Amino acid sequence: MQATTEQSGKKRKLAKIKNTNKFGYWFILPFFIVFAGFNLYPTLYTLYLAFVDISGFNFEGNFIGFQNFSYLVTNNLFLQASYNTMLLWVINFIPQIGLALLLAYWFTNYQLKLRAQGFFKSVFYFPNIITAASVAVIFFTLFDYPRGPVNMILMQTGVLEAPFDFFRSAFATRSIVAFIQFWMWYGQTSIVLTAGILSIDKSLYEAAVIDGATAWQTFRRITLPLLKPITLYVLITSLVGGLQMFDIPRLLTDGGPNNSVETLMTYIFRQAIEGGRNVSIAAAASVYLLILTIILSAIIFFLIRDKSEREA
Amino acid sequence: MLKKKLGVTIGALSTLVILSSCGNQGAVGTDGGDDSLVVWSFTDEIEDIINNYYLEDYSDLDYDIDIVQFPTEEFERILDPLIGTGDEPDVILMEQNFAKKYIDSGYLTDLEQFEGIREGSQSTYDYVKEVGSQEDGTLVANAWQAAPGAFFYRYSLAEEYLGVSEPEDVQALISDWDGFVDTARQIRDASDGEVYMIASVDDLRFAFLGGREQGWVVDDELVIDDLAYELLETALEMNEENLLLDAPASGAAYFAGMSNDEIFGYSLPTWGLNFWLEPNGGEATAGDWRMVQGPSTYFRGGTWVGISESSEMKEEAAHLIEYATTDQDFLERWANDTGDIVSNEDVVEEVRGDYSNDFLGGQNHYAEFADMIDDIEAGFVTEFDQTINDLFLDHALTPYSKGEVEFDTAIRNFRQSVSNLFPYIEVGLD
Numbered sequence: 204m205q206a207t208t209e210q211s212g213k214k215r216k217l218a219k220i221k222n223t224n225k226f227g228y229w230f231i232l233p234f235f236i237v238f239a240g241f242n243l244y245p246t247l248y249t250l251y252l253a254f255v256d257i258s259g260f261n262f263e264g265n266f267i268g269f270q271n272f273s274y275l276v277t278n279n280l281f282l283q284a285s286y287n288t289m290l291l292w293v294i295n296f297i298p299q300i301g302l303a304l305l306l307a308y309w310f311t312n313y314q315l316k317l318r319a320q321g322f323f324k325s326v327f328y329f330p331n332i333i334t335a336a337s338v339a340v341i342f343f344t345l346f347d348y349p350r351g352p353v354n355m356i357l358m359q360t361g362v363l364e365a366p367f368d369f370f371r372s373a374f375a376t377r378s379i380v381a382f383i384q385f386w387m388w389y390g391q392t393s394i395v396l397t398a399g400i401l402s403i404d405k406s407l408y409e410a411a412v413i414d415g416a417t418a419w420q421t422f423r424r425i426t427l428p429l430l431k432p433i434t435l436y437v438l439i440t441s442l443v444g445g446l447q448m449f450d451i452p453r454l455l456t457d458g459g460p461n462n463s464v465e466t467l468m469t470y471i472f473r474q475a476i477e478g479g480r481n482v483s484i485a486a487a488a489s490v491y492l493l494i495l496t497i498i499l500s501a502i503i504f505f506l507i508r509d510k511s512e513r514e515a
Numbered sequence: 516m517l518k519k520k521l522g523v524t525i526g527a528l529s530t531l532v533i534l535s536s537c538g539n540q541g542a543v544g545t546d547g548g549d550d551s552l553v554v555w556s557f558t559d560e561i562e563d564i565i566n567n568y569y570l571e572d573y574s575d576l577d578y579d580i581d582i583v584q585f586p587t588e589e590f591e592r593i594l595d596p597l598i599g600t601g602d603e604p605d606v607i608l609m610e611q612n613f614a615k616k617y618i619d620s621g622y623l624t625d626l627e628q629f630e631g632i633r634e635g636s637q638s639t640y641d642y643v644k645e646v647g648s649q650e651d652g653t654l655v656a657n658a659w660q661a662a663p664g665a666f667f668y669r670y671s672l673a674e675e676y677l678g679v680s681e682p683e684d685v686q687a688l689i690s691d692w693d694g695f696v697d698t699a700r701q702i703r704d705a706s707d708g709e710v711y712m713i714a715s716v717d718d719l720r721f722a723f724l725g726g727r728e729q730g731w732v733v734d735d736e737l738v739i740d741d742l743a744y745e746l747l748e749t750a751l752e753m754n755e756e757n758l759l760l761d762a763p764a765s766g767a768a769y770f771a772g773m774s775n776d777e778i779f780g781y782s783l784p785t786w787g788l789n790f791w792l793e794p795n796g797g798e799a800t801a802g803d804w805r806m807v808q809g810p811s812t813y814f815r816g817g818t819w820v821g822i823s824e825s826s827e828m829k830e831e832a833a834h835l836i837e838y839a840t841t842d843q844d845f846l847e848r849w850a851n852d853t854g855d856i857v858s859n860e861d862v863v864e865e866v867r868g869d870y871s872n873d874f875l876g877g878q879n880h881y882a883e884f885a886d887m888i889d890d891i892e893a894g895f896v897t898e899f900d901q902t903i904n905d906l907f908l909d910h911a912l913t914p915y916s917k918g919e920v921e922f923d924t925a926i927r928n929f930r931q932s933v934s935n936l937f938p939y940i941e942v943g944l945d
Contacts, residue, residue, distance in 0.1 A: 258939075260599050260620050280935045350768065371917060459909055460919075461928070476592055478902045478936025 252486035258479050271487035281488060283462050284470040285495070291377060291452075291466065292445030295384035300437065303389050307396035308422060324397075327390035335387075339454035342383055346370065370456050373463035380464050383451050388444075392437055399433030400426055435507045439500050446496050467492050551579040552831050555594060555604040557587040558818055564659070564839050568848065572838070578831060591616070591901070598622050603823035605832045609656060614646060614819045615898040623655035624822040629833040632657065635841025638861045642893040647819050656821035657840040658858045659849065660785070663887040664721060666809030667792060668780035669800065670876060676705035676779075682878065686807040692749060695810045699758035702779050708757055710779055714772040716750045716916050717764035718782040720908065723749070725813025730897035731904075737933055737942045739926070740895075743907070747925065750916035761917070774799040784815040785856045785884055793874050802876045806883055812890040856884045863888075899937065906932045 253271055255264030275281045306327065310320055317323075330338070346353050349366035357363040369375040403426065411421045449468035452458060458465035458473070465473075467488065475485035554561060562582050570576070583604065585593055591613050597603050599622055609617055617623060626632045626647075636644060636654065640661050647656035666689065674680040677688065677698065689695040699712030713719070723746035729738050753759045760778060762768035772778030773795040783792060792804065820840060822832040838845055846857040850866045857863060863885045870881035897903075910932045915925035930942040 260595075260622070262599060274938065278935065279931065347767070348763070368917075371913075371919065461910070461914065473936065476595075478899075479938065479940075480595065481936075481938060484938070 249486045249489050252483050253490045255483055257483045258481045264483060271484050272491070274484065275487055275491060280462060280465065281470060281491075284465045284467050285491075287377075287462075287464060288446055288448060288466045288468075291381050291384065291448060291464065292442065294377070295381040295388075296438075296441055296445065299385045299389045299392055299441070300434075302385075303393035303396050303437075306389075306393040307400055308426070310393070310397050311400040312418075314418070324390075324394060327393060329390070330387045331391050333387075335450035336454055338383055338387065339451055342379060343370075343455055346375075346379060371460050373460060376456055376460060376464055380448075380452055380455060383455075384445070384448065388441070392441070395437055396430065396433060399430050403429045431507060435504065438503050438507070442499055442503065443496055446492060446499075467495075550577070551581050552606065552828050552835065553604040554580060554582045554606040554608070554835075555590075556582060556584050556608040557590040557610060558608065559584065560818070561608060561820075561839070564845075564849070565835070568845050569835060569838050572845070573834075576831075578828070580835070601825040603825050605823060605826040605828050606835060607821050607823060609819045609821065611646065611662070611815070611817045611819075611896065612901040612904065613898075614656060615896055615900065617821065618647060618655050618819070619649055619898050621649075622824050624824050624826065624829055624832075626654045626657060626822070626833070626836065629830075629837065631837040632833060632841060635837055635843075639841065639858050640860055640888055640891075642814065642888070642891045643817070643819075643858045645893040646817075646896050647821070656819035657836060658817050658819045659840045659846065659855075660817055661856050661858050661863075661884075661888050661891075662784040662786060662814050662817040663856065663884050663891055664725060664782060664784040664787075664809075664813040664815045665806045665880075665884065665887065666722075666780055666782050667788070667804050667806050667875075669776070669778075670803050670805050672702070672710060672776065672779050673805075676702045676710065680805075682805050682807045682883075685805070686809075689807070689810055692745070692810045696749065696753060696758065699753060699779075700756065703756070703758055710777060711758060711760040711772075712753070712779050713759045714769045714778045714781065715759065715762050715764045716754075716908075716912055717769075718759070718780075719746055719750055719753070720912065721784075721815045722782045722809060722811045722813050724895070724904070724907075725815060726811045726892075727895040728892065730895045730899070731907075731933075732897050732899050732937075732940055735940055737930060737940055739929075747912060747915050747922065750912060751918065754916045755918065770795040782809060786816060788872075788874070788880065789854060796874070801874050804875050805878055806875055806880050808883075808887055812887060812892075814891050814893070850881075854881070856881065856888070899940075902936055903933060906936070 252264075254266055254268065256267045256270070257264035309315055309317060310324070345351055346369040348354065348368040348370065353369070354363070354366040358366065367375070369379065407425050407429075408421060411425055416424070447468050448466045449472065452464040452466050453469050453472065456464060458469050471485045471488045471492070474481045474488060554565070556562075562584075565580055565582065570580070587610060590610075594603075594607065594617075598617065598620060603622065607617060607623070626636075632654075636657055639657060643658050643661055644654055647658065648654050668685060670680050673685055677685070679685060679688070688698045695712075702710050702712055723742050724740075727740040727742050729740055731738060750759075754761055760768065760772065762772065770791070773781070773792055774797055781787070781792065788806075793801075796804065820836050822829055822836065826832055840858060843859060843862050846859050846862040847866060849855060850857045850862060854870075854872070863881075867879070867882045867885045870879045871877045872880045907929055911925040911929040914920045914928070915922065920928070927944065930944050933940060934942040934944065
């Protein structure tokens with residue numbers, strides 16, 4: 204082209220290419236501004252805080268290396284909080300995914316032809332709409348000692364002789380917290396799973412019916428394997444949410460009795476806001492929480508993904 | 516989760532909105548502004564004092580007064596991050612439990628530099644000034660009230676189960692803790708267990724802990740006073756023998772006992788009468804209450820007022836504090852209008868004579884309370900009280916008094932819990 208231009212000896216005017224793509228960047232800019240201000244900066248600042256010794260009314264800290272981190276691994280409350288967090292997540296997630304799967308299966312099963320599905324889906328979802336604060340108050344009142352409704356019912360039906368102080372028992376309090384988490388989130392999970400099942404190609408089921416597969420076989424051999432990506436998604440989002448469990452334990456008993464529902468988040472909050480206001484220790488605990496989240500998510504991710512790819 | 520993402524977005528947006536609106540308020544709200552005095556409070560009493568007394572007496576102030584109120588349990592959380600930034604409110608109200616934290620922080624102004632307060636506080640009760648002073652003795656906060664604690668009991672129940680009913684007779688029975696527990700047993704036996712001496716361990720907690728000579732922390736070391744150990748044992752003993760209802764403090768059952776015939780008495784300070792006993796006792800038990808000192812001298816609660824070091828309106832702030840905490844005309848009116856025991860000895864002596872409280876069956880509670888103030892010691896108040904009091908309740912007193920843990924375990928858990936929140940305090944664990 205250039206050669207031609209030079210040959211003819213004339214200067215040719217060339218069309219400019221207008222890059223309209225750049226406008227796209229303007230549209231996504233707000234997100235990055237918000238992200239940088241409310242996500243990136245706090246994260247980096249937390250990292251800085253974790254390596255200094257700020258507490259109380261101090262603003263300036265000295266660099267103390269990994270002292271905060273080594274303090275935490277030997278701190279009984281932090282270890283207890285980590286254990287509680289995992290335990291509470293496991294005992295709320297197993298029944299949650301179980302029931303959610305069952306509900307999703309019923310909702311999508313064309314043979315059952317359940318009526319009023321919309322109604323039930325809404326009802327199952329409702330607990331999720333109520334704010335955690337209200338839920339905590341409701342359950343605190345229900346299990347009140349000595350004259351809460353649950354105690355009254357159990358005594359009148361003869362299950363209990365004397366009123367039982369639920370929030371003084373580690374087992375009862377943990378169960379109640381796990382139940383609330385389960386109750387608030389199974390509707391959400393079952394709707395996600397329903398969507399997952401509905402996205403599976405119908406012809407697979409038709410083929411299975413023609414080949415004489417039973418309902419259980421269809422579910423076991425078609426639904427479950429093809430639901431894996433969605434299950435992975437549910438698992439990881441629930442895990443991330445579960446590790447950050449805060450509002451219910453905090454509002455119900457504030458970690459008690461005897462730290463039995465002290466979670467990582469209530470621990471971090473307590474360190475940063477209460478007592479000596481050990482901001483740096485809280486920051487180090489947050490970094491641990493981040494690392495724990497990454498590791499556990501990675502484990503789940505690889506466990507589930509690898510298998511499905513190998514089988515395929 | 517889509518919902519979660521949406522939540523995050525909405526959260527971020529609303530944070531932006533809140534932040535921007537805070538920014539606007541902040542300009543006039545916390546840095547003193549040009550012409551408004553900013554008062555941060557957790558109690559609505561200050562609004563009453565300012566609007567109905569102060570601004571009536573001084574209606575020609577050439578600046579505005581902005582009162583910002585937060586719930587008590589949120590107050591520290593909101594104020595703490597501002598301390599030391601130079602954006603503190605001009606006037607800060609502080610509750611006994613957390614007053615020392617700010618008083619000892621070095622971010623409050625020396626009040627003795629203002630002549631009016633220096634002069635006026637001469638007749639302020641010593642214990643009130645002791646709490647309001649820094650470690651070096653500089654007064655940085657003063658209060659308009661004193662809050663001595665007492666034991667309120669039911670006249671008719673005393674008559675029925677103890678055979679005596681007049682305050683001096685009842686006081687003779689419960690003048691020490693052994694007598695207190697014995698009287699509790701007598702009431703239990705005489706009522707077939709229908710009536711409990713007290714409703715909750717809180718009726719023991721403040722009376723015991725308020726008598727300590729040392730605070731929870733001395734020179735960065737945790738100190739567990741003998742009275743704290745005695746408190747544990749007494750609470751366990753009374754709980755095991757069914758001498759207390761063991762209702763959670765300040766819960767429904769605790770307040771319900773004020774209007775039914777299940778609870779013999781409550782350990783409460785001055786404000787407990789106006790804010791708790793009268794509203795909850797209501798018609799049902801009005802006139803049937805009497806007040807005695809009980810087994811110990813203590814105080815519970817109270818509101819201290821100070822000026823931030825960064826304030827640009829210190830003179831104006833001092834004028835308000837001088838009025839609210841030392842002006843004798845005001846304090847006398849306040850005492851007469853509310854029945855509050857004020858912090859000024861002269862005023863208390865002035866008004867104590869002709870008081871008669873119908874709720875207490877005509878008893879002159881003002882004179883009773885006034886007599887208690889001189890014995891009050893405030894040396895145990897530390898900046899750690901809010902947190903360590905809660906930790907003691909949660910990790911030692913409640914579990915031990917319910918028989919859930921052994922004594923050593925309770926103490927150990929308590930020490931451990933203090934160490935968890937204050938890593939620099941030597942808690943005495945091996």
